Amino acid sequence: MLARVVLAFIAAAAIPVISHSAAVQAARPARSHVVTLRHIAFHPQTLTIHRNESVTWVWEDPGIAHNVTAHNFHSATRTHGTFTVRFTRTGVFNYRCTIHQGMTGTVIVK
Numbered sequence: 810m811l812a813r814v815v816l817a818f819i820a821a822a823a824i825p826v827i828s829h830s831a832a833v834q835a836a837r838p839a840r841s842h843v844v845t846l847r848h849i850a851f852h853p854q855t856l857t858i859h860r861n862e863s864v865t866w867v868w869e870d871p872g873i874a875h876n877v878t879a880h881n882f883h884s885a886t887r888t889h890g891t892f893t894v895r896f897t898r899t900g901v902f903n904y905r906c907t908i909h910q911g912m913t914g915t916v917i918v919k
Contacts, residue, residue: 851914879904
């Protein structure tokens with residue numbers, strides 16, 4: 810009888826630990842990612858992120874004006890600074906600099 814009580818106590822004590830671990834994984838905090846603009850290119854050119862995460866574009870091409878333009882967002886044209894977008898939907902988001910032909914990038918949101 811005592812063995813059954815001890816086993817029941819151990820099993821009951823383990824349940825909250827297992828549930829808490831699963832809840833922590835499900836509530837993963839949103840991350841922020843960085844894309845740099847340098848040498849008339851986006852680095853990295855393709856970035857895969859999760860829904861509700863952000864991407865910050867950082868201008869590192871001194872004296873050269875760029876912008877970040879997509880269907881759903883558009884930065885100012887500038888030579889320095891940052892621009893951040895939070896992606897709340899899954900999908901493939903292609904963007905470009907409208908000044909430099911061929912300067913393109915993609916954010917894949919899972």
